[in-house]
Amino acid sequence: MIAPSLLSANFTKLSDEIEMLNNSNADWIHLDIMDGVFVPNLTFGFPIIEQIKKIAKKPLDVHLMIVEPERYIKKFKDAGADILTIHYEASIHLHRTLEEIRAFGIKAGVAINPHTNIELLKNVISISDLILIMSVNPGFGGQKFINETYEKIEETKKLINLKNKSCLIEVDGGVDITNANNLYKYGADILVAGNAVFSAENPKEMIKEIRSLKK
Numbered sequence: 703m704i705a706p707s708l709l710s711a712n713f714t715k716l717s718d719e720i721e722m723l724n725n726s727n728a729d730w731i732h733l734d735i736m737d738g739v740f741v742p743n744l745t746f747g748f749p750i751i752e753q754i755k756k757i758a759k760k761p762l763d764v765h766l767m768i769v770e771p772e773r774y775i776k777k778f779k780d781a782g783a784d785i786l787t788i789h790y791e792a793s794i795h796l797h798r799t800l801e802e803i804r805a806f807g808i809k810a811g812v813a814i815n816p817h818t819n820i821e822l823l824k825n826v827i828s829i830s831d832l833i834l835i836m837s838v839n840p841g842f843g844g845q846k847f848i849n850e851t852y853e854k855i856e857e858t859k860k861l862i863n864l865k866n867k868s869c870l871i872e873v874d875g876g877v878d879i880t881n882a883n884n885l886y887k888y889g890a891d892i893l894v895a896g897n898a899v900f901s902a903e904n905p906k907e908m909i910k911e912i913r914s915l916k917k
């Protein structure tokens with residue numbers, strides 16, 4: 703699957719961008735929420751998500767790069783999140799918060815930074831619908847892909863096979879046509895792509911192309 707990230711979209715033409723995604727092969731629409739504390743950048747919040755929800759025809763995959771995400775679970779659900787992913791590094795009571803997300807009837811994801819060992823998720827995989835492996839340091843689009851990600855996907859796959867076979871693996875950061883095929887081969891189920899999609903001459907074709915690399 704592929705989840706284009708709106709972070710690299712043209713926000714002055716947001717409805718056109720969403721319309722393009724609606725008519726593309728994109729599976730989910732990835733929304734990056736940054737608070738200027740967990741990451742050195744700020745993006746957008748509830749009013750924008752609510753407006754996107756009104757016109758989007760694909761599930762909203764909301765990636766929270768915020769501290770204390772437990773304070774806002776209901777608000778993100780009400781704004782329209784279909785998948786809500788919180789960072790391991792930002793959640794003191796990760797287990798409780800994942801259960802809370804699921805209790806709202808939406809999918810719960812855990813994201814991990816490049817420095818975080820996947821073994822630390824061993825005790826929450828059984829209550830997670832997806833693991834989001836950051837393949838760049840979170841905060842910005844258009845960064846260089848970190849090669850150690852492949853090894854991490856393999857390790858995650860092993861844990862998933864032991865603990866919860868239906869848990870998905872999402873990879874986020876620096877994904878493009880040069881690495882997508884390998885990422886799928888190593889076991890990624892969903893690839894997030896921002897810059898690669900929105901800086902392409904034909905974003906719709908690029909979405910199709912990346913998605914087709916899953917063999």
Ligand code: DX5
Binds near residue numbers: 710839845
């Ligand atoms: C980075 C975000 C990513 C970002 C990916 O903190 O989580 O979702 O938009 O952008 P690219 O594909 O440009 O690396």
Ligand code: ZN
Binds near residue numbers: 707732894
């Ligand atoms: Zn993201």
